[in-house]
Amino acid sequence: MAIDDIKQLLEEKRYAELKEKIKDMQIQDIAEIVDELDTKNAIILFRLLPKEIATDVFSYLSSERQSEISMMIDENELNEIVSDLFFDDKIDFLEEMPANVVKRILRNTSEAERKLINQFLQYPEYSAGSLMTIEFVDLKKEMTVAEALEKIRRVGRDREIVYTCYVTDAWRKLEGIVSLKDLVLASPDTKVEDIMKKDVIYVDTYDDQEEVADVFKKYDLLAVPVVDQEKRLVGIITIDDIVDVIEEENTEDIQRMAAIQPTEEEYLDATPFMIARKRLLWLLILMISATVSGYIIRKYQVALEAVVALAAFIPMLMDTAGNAGSQASVTVIRSLVLGELKFGDILKVILKEAQVGVLAGVALALVNFIRVYFVEGYGFGIAITISLSLIFTVIIAKIIGGTLPMIAKRIGLDPAIMASPLITTIADAISLTIYFSLAVWILHITM
Incomplete structure (x- = not known):
């Protein structure tokens, strides 16, 4: 049954018809609809649910909607719902509720159950103890x-x-x-x-x-x-x-790989200030670390002034280095998460990424040599400088992208922090150093 149909029945106050239609729906579908309705209609729809399925629907609702319903229904109704929840769902519910709701529930539970609930609530967050249920045979x-x-x-x-x-x-x-x-x-x-x-x-x-x-x-x-x-x-x-x-863990890894501090808030529920605060720290770190690239460019300013054409290829080299490193890091991070790699495999990773780097680097170098020398008409020296820079840059970027996540895992850090943004910053600095060093040597530029 579509949510628009349910809204229409609610607006027209055809509650008997609505009650008949929702009783045969899947529990998860009902919970999704209750979550999407405004608070008033959500409470009405929830009260229309048969008692035998109301608890199951309640366990699938978002914590915000659970809190709203808990505040709106009377204490007896709340206790009936909570007492029918499986124990682990009950603990998850209590962890998310405001203190006044928790007090309403605990004062109506037996001393033995209250003691057990308090014991579970004291387990560290994200531990096995906080996840478990006592309902087993x-x-x-x-x-x-x-x-x-x-x-x-x-x-x-x-x-x-x-x-x-x-x-x-x-x-x-x-x-x-x-x-x-x-x-x-x-x-x-x-x-x-x-x-x-x-x-x-x-x-x-x-x-x-x-x-x-x-x-x-x-x-x-x-x-x-x-x-x-x-x-x-x-x-x-x-x-x-x-x-x-x-x-949850996959979401955290994706956020870290994008240089964002993990948050449990849903995107639309988070305030702009909260989102900015989660992103700002890494933006500052990456901005400051990117000054290394600026320092390298200033160091080789004489080379740039001597051969101005070198400047036109800096963005391409830096982007290629960052992309090559990111490809390797994402692949290795995923393998670490799946348990396919461990730190003892680091030499195998270095060898494999070096081989991939040679193959990819040579292919990119050939394409760029043809473009720079034959199509765009730059001199042989500049074309060979760019091509060799690509080969060495791609090889080194892939080795760094493959090894840094493994090193992070080894020292107890989340490998995801070594993903795209950080690898790109490191690869940028390396690509510029290789590029200008080769340019000075091949083009005989006096520093």
């Missing part, structure tokens, strides 16, 4: 398959996943995992310990969310258990939460 290895399936039937309705169950001992230490498929196919009298897998992939509560995402990608997991320092099972992280993490 835990079994004991002494159980029979029949007993295990009975427990799943009893508690599974309130758990986020049941397709993987976690086996713990009396002290909650993780001993193994068993899939629902294995339980269903096994004999009812079989012991859980006889079919469980003991080699369990798990993460620690304080592991960074990016490391957790790497574990999911490496082992193709749908869920991963989270343990504390004593290897006690405290929660699980499911794939839906990791998809959000991967999206």
